């Protein structure tokens with residue numbers, strides 16, 4: 001039996017829910033899209049941190065071990081880059097010219113907090129729309145899956161639920177094909193319906209990136225980015241299944 005639980009915010013999950021689970025953390029706009037993009041750009045490692053000062057200290061420590069210029073600081077507060085950091089939180093900036101071979105220390109308002117909330121899971125992966133199918137392939141033989149949505153400032157966000165729904169929908173399809181029974185919680189059911197109502201025609205998934213961008217723009221995180229004139233980040237985050245890798249975070 002495969003069991004999938006979706007938590008619309010990290011606070012919905014109890015510690016015992018995590019025991020033996022594989023956790024997947026989602027912050028489509030933008031932290032987890034950035035982490036996937038950083039690995040795709042050749043980052044050696046990504047270290048999510050909660051606090052700006054601790055991130056700076058960690059950089060000093062790691063540069064003593066790995067050498068100067070081996071570590072980059074990235075992230076945001078209120079959506080904008082942090083003073084003195086090397087990079088903000090725009091996925092398209094995490095390209096190989098900047099990030100290849102580097103260790104990235106990332107601190108963001110919600111995404112890196114959600115990753116820390118899931119740290120007691122047996123295994124912790126990071127998902128964006130950009131690597132959705134790769135995540136499904138990684139998870140399809142797991143038995144207990146916990147999907148953590150980061151939300152925004154303690155509020156549930158639809159962009160994270162959409163991706164959660166995409167994962168549940170695709171995983172339930174795999175379980176049918178493999179004739180393995182699958183059960184999911186109420187939040188997973190709602191997320192699955194959210195996704196399938198938008199992207200299913202005659203029982204078949206057909207995803208339009210244009211529609212995905214439109215939907216993301218209307219979500220809480222999307223509205224924030226539009227108000228900051230960071231629309232380009234939404235378009236990058238909507239490139240579904242464009243990256244074939246699954247970052248695993250060890251804290």
Ligand code: MLT
Pocket residue numbers: 027029030031032076078079080089108109110111112150
């Ligand atoms: C976060 O972690 O809070 C987000 O990724 C916010 C953002 O990118 O602006």
